[in-house]
Amino acid sequence: xxxxxxxxxxxxxxxxxxxxxxxxxxxxxxxxxxxxxxxxxxxxxxxxxxxxxxxxxxxxxxxxxxxxxxxxxxxxxxxxxxxxxxxxxxxxxxxxxxxxxxxxxxxxxxxxxxxxxxxxxxxxxxxxxxxxxxxxxxxxxxxxxxxxxxxxxxxxxxxxxxxxxxxxxxxxxxxxxxxxxxxxxxxxxxxxxxxxxxxxxxxxxxxxxxxxxxxxxxxxxxxxxxxxxxxxxxxxxxxxxxxxxxxxxxxxxxxxxxxxxxxxxxxxxxxxxxxxxxxxxxxxxxxxxxxxxxxxxxxxxxxxxxxxxxxxxxxxxxxxxxxxxxxxxxxxxxxxxxxxxxxxxxxxxxxxxxxxxxxxxxxxxxxxxxxxxxxxxxxxxxxxxxxxxxxxxxxxxxxxxxxxxxxxxxxxxxxxxxxxxxxxxxxxxxxx
Numbered sequence: 081x082x083x084x085x086x087x088x089x090x091x092x093x094x095x096x097x098x099x100x101x102x103x104x105x106x107x108x109x110x111x112x113x114x115x116x117x118x119x120x121x122x123x124x125x126x127x128x129x130x131x132x133x134x135x136x137x138x139x140x141x142x143x144x145x146x147x148x149x150x151x152x153x154x155x156x157x158x159x160x161x162x163x164x165x166x167x168x169x170x171x172x173x174x175x176x177x178x179x180x181x182x183x184x185x186x187x188x189x190x191x192x193x194x195x196x197x198x199x200x201x202x203x204x205x206x207x208x209x210x211x212x213x214x215x216x217x218x219x220x221x222x223x224x225x226x227x228x229x230x231x232x233x234x235x236x237x238x239x240x241x242x243x244x245x246x247x248x249x250x251x252x253x254x255x256x257x258x259x260x261x262x263x264x265x266x267x268x269x270x271x272x273x274x275x276x277x278x279x280x281x282x283x284x285x286x287x288x289x290x291x292x293x294x295x296x297x298x299x300x301x302x303x304x305x306x307x308x309x310x311x312x313x314x315x316x317x318x319x320x321x322x323x324x325x326x327x328x329x330x331x332x333x334x335x336x337x338x339x340x341x342x343x344x345x346x347x348x349x350x351x352x353x354x355x356x357x358x359x360x361x362x363x364x365x366x367x368x369x370x371x372x373x374x375x376x377x378x379x380x381x382x383x384x385x386x387x388x389x390x391x392x393x394x395x396x397x398x399x400x401x402x403x404x405x406x407x408x409x410x411x412x413x414x415x416x417x418x419x420x421x422x423x424x425x426x427x428x429x430x431x432x433x434x435x436x437x438x439x440x441x442x443x444x445x446x447x448x449x450x451x452x453x454x455x456x457x458x459x460x461x462x463x464x465x466x467x468x469x470x471x472x473x474x475x476x477x478x479x480x481x482x483x484x485x486x487x488x489x490x491x492x493x494x495x496x497x498x499x500x501x502x503x504x505x506x507x508x509x510x511x512x
Contacts (some may be wrong), residue, residue, distance in 0.1 A: 081254055085217050089192060112170040113187030119195035121202040124183040125164065132206040134163045134503070135199075137188055140172035142417055143211040145395065146234055146289040148179055149492045150209075157496060158503060164203060168214075171352060175392045191216040200226050207502055209233055210259075211289075213241070220258040229502040231261040233495050234289040237272040238414065239435045245276045253277025260502060263495055266439045286498060287491030288440065290419045293395070301393045304377035305346075305386075305400050313382060314343040314402050314466045317426070319394045320350040320416035321407035325431075326358050328410060330365050332459035333385065336466060337367075341383050343466075346397055348388035350407060350416070355389040362387065399424040402474060403465050409433050410455055415441070418450060418481075425482035427465055427474045429453050443488070449480035 116122060136151055138144045144167060155163045165180055166188040167173045176185035189195035196219055208223045210232045223230055237245065245252055256262075256278040263286040264270040274280045309315060314336065318329050326347065333345045349358045362369045368384035372393070375381070388397060398404050404421035406428060408414060414436030421428050428450040434441045444450045453461045465474045 081251070082217060082221055086192060089190075089218075113173060116187040117190055117195070119189050119198045121198050122186060125186055126202050128162055128183045129164070129203045130162060131204040132161050132503075133203040134158065134161050134207045134209065135203055135205040136163060136165045136209040136211065137214055138165060138167055138172060138176070138211040139214060140167065140169040141175050141392065142290075143167075143234075144172050144175045144179065145293050145417075145420075147209075147211050149292050149294070150233070150289060150495055151180060153492060153496045154209075154499070157500065161206060161503065171391050178392060188216075191218045193218055193222060196222050207231065207499070209499065212236055215252070215255055215259075217255045220255060224258045229261075230259045231263065231499055231502060232259050233263045233286070233499070234491070235262050235264045235273060236266070236269045236439075237276070239438065240414065242272050242276075245272075249275075249277050261498060263498055265491075268439065284498065286494040287488065289491045289495065290417055290440075291485060291488040292490070292492040293419060293423060300377075301372075301388075301390075302396045302399050305381060305397070307378050308381040309344055309400070310342050310380070310382050312342075314340045315346065315400055316343065316403050316405065316462065316466075317346040317348070317394075317398050317401035317421065318405045319346075319348045319398065319407060319420065321347065321358075321405075322350055322411055322413050323354065324411040325407050326361055327365075328455045328458060329405065330362060330367060330385070332462050334365070334367065335459045336463060337383065339463065340466065343383065344381055345385045346388055346401070347385055348394045348397070352389070352391065355387065359387055359389070395420045395423075398426055401426045403427050403429060403462060405429045405462075408436075410458075418444065419485060422449070422481035422485040425478040427451070427477035428481055429458075429461065429465075431455075443484060444481065447480055447484055449477060449484055451477065 134154055136147055138147050151163055151165060165176045165185050167176050168188050173185060173187060189199055200222060205228045208228055208230045212234050220230055256276060260282065262273050262278050262283040264273060264283060265288045267285060270283050270285050273283050336343045349355060359369060359371060362385045369387060370381055370384050371387045372390045388394060398421040404426045406416050406418045408416045409431030412433045415430055415434035418428050418430060418440060430450060430452055432452055432454060451461060
């Protein structure tokens with residue numbers, strides 16, 4: 081099976097090479113970390129690795145944020161095992177290097193033995209920890225073959241991906257058999273993992289690591305904007321927005337400006353390659369625009385759209401909002417993490433498409449801790465929350481969200497305790 085998969089992967093790589101080269105030339109996409117993705121282990125990694133290393137893989141920013149506390153606790157509890165973190169996206173890599181140091185972060189190699197084995201030789205991992213659902217067949221197989229243990233933590237199976245996984249159960253049951261431990265976010269995720277072929281005796285529920293993300297209120301962006309925005313101004317933070325949403329949000333903001341001329345919208349598109357396009361959209365609607373990349377504190381910010389064209393600052397920026405809209409939810413993309421504003425006690429709004437975070441959304445809806453809106457009623461609902469007489473409702477939404485965030489924490493400690501036995505098993509030092 082692995083030979084067939086590797087041959088198909090090699091054919092796919094050859095087929096798509098011209099397309100990737102074109103993307104790299106036109107937009108720079110995939111250029112970052114290309115050498116690392118092709119198995120060239122950076123010297124900074126070689127110099128800090130030693131036998132029995134712990135390798136944590138987190139795809140992008142959301143996963144890096146989720147595993148931040150776990151990575152720190154793993155290192156604290158196992159000082160003899162250096163912890164390294166790999167990412168797939170460039171934005172995730174920026175954040176991983178910022179949080180853990182350049183000498184501990186690298187781009188995940190492509191899923192071929194040619195590219196993976198150099199990392200096995202350099203890291204000699206005793207444990208591979210996968211955040212959420214990154215099931216790369218060759219990576220898992222080669223780690224196990226070399227003597228390392230594998231764990232999937234914070235595992236979730238989305239509504240969209242589950243039918244595909246189940247349809248190819250004959251393939252994924254073999255892949256999942258390489259994993260020693262599954263720590264699912266919810267009972268539904270655990271059932272889905274077993275339905276996909278995961279051995280039932282290896283599947284456990286540990287909760288969602290994202291509930292353990294802690295506020296970043298000390299970040300300079302939050303402090304600087306608090307001083308720059310006039311006291312009493314309404315602040316709307318729109319985070320992780322997608323194409324098709326910004327125009328709807330900006331039109332609602334135009335309505336807000338009619339009642340609150342000093343209002344500020346902090347707009348943070350999900351993908352950095354869209355920053356310029358969104359800036360052009362704001363200008364085309366004749367809205368005043370300030371870009372984070374060109375703004376210098378304490379220059380005043382008032383009655384404008386503040387485009388957060390930066391990486392890793394959104395979670396902290398949510399703390400200054402009166403209302404937070406979490407994007408990817410007005411269009412059918414499944415939404416993004418509402419816990420980032422919840423940790424700050426901000427009133428949260430989302431669109432109707434939140435299937436990527438179904439369990440968290442269910443908890444918040446059940447406890448009346450967020451407001452679901454549509455493109456038709458967004459402007460009306462936003463103004464209702466911003467109005468003076470509605471402030472108690474706004475504060476109540478925020479306070480309920482913060483209470484839930486605190487109540488459901490603790491997954492990091494449960495995950496840490498479950499991983500420790502895998503590190504204690506003798507002979508778990510990889511020998512590629």
